[in-house]
């Protein structure tokens with residue numbers, strides 16, 4: 439029997455936003471891989487676990503070895519198809535070795551919180567990476583949804599966007615801890631965002 443790597447999107451964090459099939463799959467897992475926070479929250483107490491840390495090759499090796507004797511459930515935040523470990527998993531395993539269960543992305547929840555559509559937004563990640571000049575360039579009516587990190591935080595990104603022609607009064611919405619009790623939002627202008635601290639890991643929506 440060939441075992442599978444089951445990549446499960448666990449949504450933005452709160453159990454309220456996990457699909458029933460995702461919860462069921464995790465509850466039945468014998469081997470579970472995920473962030474420490476996700477493992478503490480969702481891994482069955484009798485499962486074998488592995489934290490996703492900076493040693494991605496080590497995580498992939500653990501999954502490959504575990505796969506010889508059982509399925510391996512890999513929990514990723516949000517949706518697996520949007521900036522997750524799925525990219526690394528696809529470099530090691532064939533599509534037929536993988537099963538992907540979608541989740542609600544943090545970006546989807548951000549736009550829902552704003553009562554805004556995202557069909558016309560350019561969605562980019564600056565979590566551990568830079569964005570292209572084309573993505574960042576200002577155009578009238580452009581809408582951006584951006585994943586942030588400690589270094590590429592809203593203050594840094596606000597400056598980068600103004601350097602790419604965005605007006606100082608461009609509208610910004612920040613959402614951190616989405617779906618958690620500590621969820622926090624803020625609406626401000628690009629000029630104000632340039633001076634803001636915090637909101638390091640958030641969804642930043644910018645509209646011209």
Ligand SMILES: C[S@@+](CC[C@H](N)C(=O)[O-])C[C@H]1O[C@@H](n2cnc3c(N)ncnc32)[C@H](O)[C@@H]1O
Pocket residue numbers: 450451514515516517518520521522542543544545565584585586587613614615616617618638639640641
């Ligand atoms: C590696 S990316 C994962 C994105 C994920 N696959 C998704 O669909 O949301 C991590 C980034 O997603 C964003 N993020 C994830 N969960 C979040 C949440 N609950 N609230 C706000 N931002 C979140 C932050 O920008 C964080 O730095």
